[in-house]
Amino acid sequence: MDHEEREMILEIFPGTPPELLPIGEILYYRDEEGRVIIQEKGPPELRLTLEPLPGTLGSPQVCEACHRHLSGSALGFFRHPVGGRETHLRYLVLCLDTAACASHAEPERLREILLRGILT
Ligand SMILES: [Zn+2]
Numbered sequence: 001m002d003h004e005e006r007e008m009i010l011e012i013f014p015g016t017p018p019e020l021l022p023i024g025e026i027l028y029y030r031d032e033e034g035r036v037i038i039q040e041k042g043p044p045e046l047r048l049t050l051e052p053l054p055g056t057l058g059s060p061q062v063c064e065a066c067h068r069h070l071s072g073s074a075l076g077f078f079r080h081p082v083g084g085r086e087t088h089l090r091y092l093v094l095c096l097d098t099a100a101c102a103s104h105a106e107p108e109r110l111r112e113i114l115l116r117g118i119l120t
Helices: 002-012 098-104 107-118
Strands: 026-030 036-040 046-052 075-082 085-095
Touching: 026 098, 026 107, 036 107, 046 107, 075 107, 085 098, 085 107
Parallel strands: none
Antiparallel strands: 026 036, 036 046, 046 075, 075 085
């Protein structure tokens, strides 16, 4: 349903910025190289790749996706370019267990992280 709605809006108003479209299906997973992918099904399909940084966190912190307070060993640092610019990086603390994180994270919050990474 959201899919059709997005298509319809883009047909009538081509070039509508993605943040004004109804939220599409959000995929949130790690790829075979350990990168975190946040993807919103299109049209237009939006996708952000977060690169893991080596090392672990020493103290408990809050995951920025699911907002759970977890021990440092359950969390990792990830980074992504902001607005598609490789020179402007944003660092995030996220669960290492992305599947568990996904079951607690609000799709709206994941979309917020995604859009911050790709919008200029
Ligand atoms: Zn989390």
